[in-house]
Amino acid sequence: TRFTQLVVHRPNLTCGWFYFAPRKFSEQGKSTHCCIILCVLLPFLSSSLPDKPKNTSVSVSPSGEIVEGSSVTLTCSSDANPPVDKYTWYKKNVTSPKASGQSYSITNIISEDRGEYYCEAENKYGRLNSSSVSVDVQYTTTLFLWVPVMGVGAALTVGALLVTIYCYMKRRHTGGSDATSDTQSVHPDPNSDMYTALNMKTRPPEYDTLANVRGLPSDTAPQNRSLALHL
Incomplete structure (x- = not known):
């Protein structure tokens, strides 16, 4: 036996x-x-018997929302005896493998990376594919990108507006004082020569004498004519 x-x-x-x-x-x-x-x-x-891989699965990190520009890591795990000696990554509807190794990292992810991924675990007794996991990449809108820029621009605009208002008010206050000064400066100085020349009240006595002398012939002319008639 x-x-x-x-x-x-x-x-x-x-x-x-x-x-x-x-x-x-x-x-x-x-x-x-x-x-x-x-x-x-x-x-x-x-x-404990040798066998091909089993219970092959994929985990995604981070598990939350994936935004363009971020990084994603896919990890493959499987039970096998002997242990898995080869991991291969695939994307659905893509023939060629994407990567090899137990982990697959996608840095600076873009919308073209969106899709379903799965891994293949293999040892010398066989191979087994995992179920596929979906990687959904959210678009980053232009408005979202411009929010910080718009905030800085708005702050600069408000600051410039406040400076303009301050300068305008200060200039207006200073301009009122200048106008008063200009109005006061219109009044002539009584001690100046020009004021003396233009002010009739300040003319010298010689001016009156000269005026009387020049006006004398016209005043005495009738008297001379009357004297001539008496002769």
Whole structure:
């Protein structure tokens, strides 16, 4: 009798068969072959047996919303004995592999990276693909990008407006004082020569004498004529 082979039909089911060499029974004179198949439920034994990868899955980090320009890391995990010696990454509807290794990182992600990804785990006993995971990339709107710029521009505009109003009010206040000064400066200085020349009240006595002398012939002319008539 000898134990010839061990076969695993199910993850937790271990089966073996025993082969008995032919024996000759004297009373019948014939040879007899005997084979016994024994199946035993041995979880601890089946888990240690070599097998291809199983329970292959993919996790995404970060798990929240993915925005353009950010980074995403996909990680593949699988149970295998012996351990997985090769991981390959694929994108659905794309024939060629995207990357190899247990982790696949996408830096500065863009909208073209949107899609479904899966990994393939492989050891010397076989390979197994994981379920696909969806990577959805959110667009970054132009308005969102310009919010900081618009904020700085608004602050600068308000600052410039305040400076303009301050300068205008200060100039207006200073202008009122200048107008008063200009109005006061219109009044002539009584001690100036020009004021003396223009002011009739300040003319010298010689001016009156000269005026009388020049007006004398016209005043005395009738008297001279009257004297001539009496002669």
